[in-house]
Amino acid sequence: MIQDLSIDRPILFLDEHRCKRNIETMIRRANSAGAELRPHMKTHQSITVARWFRERGVQAATVSSASMAHYFAKDGWKDITIAFPYYRAMTESLKHLEDVCKIRLFINSVDDLDYLEKKLIHPFRFYIEIDPGYGRSGISYKNRSLINRLARYKSSSGQALFHGFYIHEGRTYQARGVNEIEKRITPALSILKNLKSDFPDSVISIGDTPSCSVSKQLGVLDEMTPGNFVFYDYMQYQIGSCSLDDVALFAKLPIAQASNSADRTILNGGAAHLSKEYIRKPDIPTYGRIVRISADRIETVGNAHIRSLSQEHAIVEGLNNLPNAETHVWVCPIHSCLTANLFSEYKTLSGETINKRTLS
Amino acid sequence: MIQDLSIDRPILFLDEHRCKRNIETMIRRANSAGAELRPHMKTHQSITVARWFRERGVQAATVSSASMAHYFAKDGWKDITIAFPYYRAMTESLKHLEDVCKIRLFINSVDDLDYLEKKLIHPFRFYIEIDPGYGRSGISYKNRSLINRLARYKSSSGQALFHGFYIHEGRTYQARGVNEIEKRITPALSILKNLKSDFPDSVISIGDTPSCSVSKQLGVLDEMTPGNFVFYDYMQYQIGSCSLDDVALFAKLPIAQASNSADRTILNGGAAHLSKEYIRKPDIPTYGRIVRISADRIETVGNAHIRSLSQEHAIVEGLNNLPNAETHVWVCPIHSCLTANLFSEYKTLSGETINKRTLS
Numbered sequence: 001m002i003q004d005l006s007i008d009r010p011i012l013f014l015d016e017h018r019c020k021r022n023i024e025t026m027i028r029r030a031n032s033a034g035a036e037l038r039p040h041m042k043t044h045q046s047i048t049v050a051r052w053f054r055e056r057g058v059q060a061a062t063v064s065s066a067s068m069a070h071y072f073a074k075d076g077w078k079d080i081t082i083a084f085p086y087y088r089a090m091t092e093s094l095k096h097l098e099d100v101c102k103i104r105l106f107i108n109s110v111d112d113l114d115y116l117e118k119k120l121i122h123p124f125r126f127y128i129e130i131d132p133g134y135g136r137s138g139i140s141y142k143n144r145s146l147i148n149r150l151a152r153y154k155s156s157s158g159q160a161l162f163h164g165f166y167i168h169e170g171r172t173y174q175a176r177g178v179n180e181i182e183k184r185i186t187p188a189l190s191i192l193k194n195l196k197s198d199f200p201d202s203v204i205s206i207g208d209t210p211s212c213s214v215s216k217q218l219g220v221l222d223e224m225t226p227g228n229f230v231f232y233d234y235m236q237y238q239i240g241s242c243s244l245d246d247v248a249l250f251a252k253l254p255i256a257q258a259s260n261s262a263d264r265t266i267l268n269g270g271a272a273h274l275s276k277e278y279i280r281k282p283d284i285p286t287y288g289r290i291v292r293i294s295a296d297r298i299e300t301v302g303n304a305h306i307r308s309l310s311q312e313h314a315i316v317e318g319l320n321n322l323p324n325a326e327t328h329v330w331v332c333p334i335h336s337c338l339t340a341n342l343f344s345e346y347k348t349l350s351g352e353t354i355n356k357r358t359l360s
Numbered sequence: 361m362i363q364d365l366s367i368d369r370p371i372l373f374l375d376e377h378r379c380k381r382n383i384e385t386m387i388r389r390a391n392s393a394g395a396e397l398r399p400h401m402k403t404h405q406s407i408t409v410a411r412w413f414r415e416r417g418v419q420a421a422t423v424s425s426a427s428m429a430h431y432f433a434k435d436g437w438k439d440i441t442i443a444f445p446y447y448r449a450m451t452e453s454l455k456h457l458e459d460v461c462k463i464r465l466f467i468n469s470v471d472d473l474d475y476l477e478k479k480l481i482h483p484f485r486f487y488i489e490i491d492p493g494y495g496r497s498g499i500s501y502k503n504r505s506l507i508n509r510l511a512r513y514k515s516s517s518g519q520a521l522f523h524g525f526y527i528h529e530g531r532t533y534q535a536r537g538v539n540e541i542e543k544r545i546t547p548a549l550s551i552l553k554n555l556k557s558d559f560p561d562s563v564i565s566i567g568d569t570p571s572c573s574v575s576k577q578l579g580v581l582d583e584m585t586p587g588n589f590v591f592y593d594y595m596q597y598q599i600g601s602c603s604l605d606d607v608a609l610f611a612k613l614p615i616a617q618a619s620n621s622a623d624r625t626i627l628n629g630g631a632a633h634l635s636k637e638y639i640r641k642p643d644i645p646t647y648g649r650i651v652r653i654s655a656d657r658i659e660t661v662g663n664a665h666i667r668s669l670s671q672e673h674a675i676v677e678g679l680n681n682l683p684n685a686e687t688h689v690w691v692c693p694i695h696s697c698l699t700a701n702l703f704s705e706y707k708t709l710s711g712e713t714i715n716k717r718t719l720s
Binding site: 257 | 368369426447450452453495498626671687701704719
């Protein structure tokens with residue numbers, strides 16, 4: 001049943017059924033690839049959603065900060081990867097964390113390994129994050145001397161255990177369609193396969209949602225760490241990672257000023273709720289897609305898009321035939337990770353509250 | 361004294377001295393224009409910062425939602441404008457609010473006035489928000505019949521009191537330099553002056569920070585409601601609303617991976633901390649400017665800018681000569697309102713915590 005009360009402010013709705021279906025689908029995909037699913041929790045930031053994974057047998061989590069690791073460790077997660085470059089100021093927080101769970105880190109320097117061996121008490125595993133040319137973080141795949149030094153690190157205490165190689169290939173987010181996703185992930189998978197042939201005991205892992213959702217080449221992987229797929233969003237739908245019917249997160253925004261002759265409808269809900277993420281489709285930016293939601297389907301509404309955003313205002317074009325009695329619209333967010341980060345809780349479609357981590 | 365401990369996560373710093381100086385300057389500008397300052401609180405969302413206004417004699421506040429009004433009313437603000445188009449689902453929240461403070465609303469329809477007179481108990485004032493052609497919200501300045509009907513509204517109960525006209529001229533944010541700001545605000549001021557000549561008892565008001573900060577034409581105004589000036593930011597500096605030395609909000613971000621041959625430094629701090637707001641300068645986007653801060657000055661660092669952002673990663677170019685011992689950088693945010701909205705508290709430069717409203 002979909003709650004139909006008028007709302008007095010922007011509310012973020014999580015479709016529990018679709019979310020759980022996404023979780024099951026990804027577990028099946030990981031199983032059939034023979035890869036361990038270690039889902040990224042930064043998208044939902046909710047112990048409730050994390051439990052839906054655990055109920056299906058998932059035992060390990062991926063997060064993007066030490067404080068996010070603490071949040072999930074408190075709910076009993078015992079094996080957590082902090083998928084963000086380790087830096088020394090993180091160490092104090094890791095010392096508390098290693099008492100309650102096994103930790104895995106992304107390490108970029110031998111000095112940092114020496115340092116951590118002195119500071120931490122328990123064994124930890126580390127990944128070498130490989131930059132395949134995307135240019136975000138990690139060590140360039142061309143820098144084989146540094147990669148080799150890290151992968152052959154001789155621990156003096158036995159604490160630092162080299163675990164494997166990880167690539168986030170962000171360029172799949174610019175793909176449109178499955179073929180383009182495959183083309184864009186292939187070089188990253190080749191790099192990982194080459195590294196694995198040199199270091200046969202290493203595991204290889206990727207995490208971009210487009211590839212994890214649709215690629216047929218995942219059989220080479222040992223691990224997968226996608227995050228966004230739990231909700232998907234309008235960007236993933238445009239990429240071809242999912243159908244619109246897979247999206248599980250929607251902002252319900254009050255109509256603040258109804259459609260006028262200029263075909264402009266003003267919503268209460270701006271960059272403070274949706275984030276300023278946009279995509280071009282094909283040449284005009286959209287900050288959110290207006291949809292209709294029912295229990296069995298999600299439909300786009302005409303050509304109605306959010307065309308501009310200020311802090312609390314969204315300006316929609318394409319809603320000029322909205323019935324007068326309408327008090328709100330549903331928005332499929334462009335980037336669910338950033339939208340979820342701007343709300344302190346979710347509502348389910350039946351009106352229950354799902355707690356989440358709020359700003360740290 | 362500026363706190364110099366290494367930090368383990370992104371921290372948002374508020375420079376109390378510069379912030380208070382900005383407050384004093386704006387109070388002086390309003391006084392010399394003969395206008396009442398009713399500052400917008402959505403930028404800082406902090407009762408502590410709001411008190412700095414009250415200590416200087418400011419009695420009235422402007423906010424962007426009923427829930428934000430409640431937050432400030434609880435701290436004793438007795439006269440609050442909700443500067444966002446009124447919509448009916450807001451009414452329940454207003455009924456609680458009118459018991460504790462005087463409220464002012466932005467009203468777009470006669471029906472809504474009739475409705476509110478039945479629902480509210482106490483008198484309230486209303487503004488007519490005029491759209492000068494910017495296209496965000498309000499009633500087009502050309503729609504004189506609707507404007508006249510609203511301004512001549514005959515209250516049956518005496519509750520709804522027409523107060524005046526308000527314009528947010530967002531196009532001043534695209535200005536570069538004082539002359540352009542003046543050129544862009546002049547038409548809005550003309551519209552307001554014309555309306556005032558037809559309705560001599562009305563007050564006229566604007567709120568864009570560029571005009572409120574530098575325009576010489578403010579003598580015509582009765583009220584001013586700027587918000588961003590309390591912190592300013594890199595966008596306002598580029599517009600010409602302030603000097604870099606006026607900026608009072610900075611993100612301190614840990615260096616996650618030091619500069620490499622490609623001149624790329626990775627910071628812990630992404631769209632989840634800074635927002636995805638950017639400006640082009642002149643053709644390359646910048647998501648944040650790297651600065652050096654001391655008690656008596658703020659300086660830009662070389663040509664170091666954040667050139668791209670993911671959820672938690674910022675990628676800086678122009679920092680290739682960073683000393684190895686550096687553990688963090690200071691970032692002047694592009695849009696302080698959106699950055700402040702992403703943090704649950706501020707730190708002062710001497711290390712104290714300033715509470716703020718967090719996500720609702």
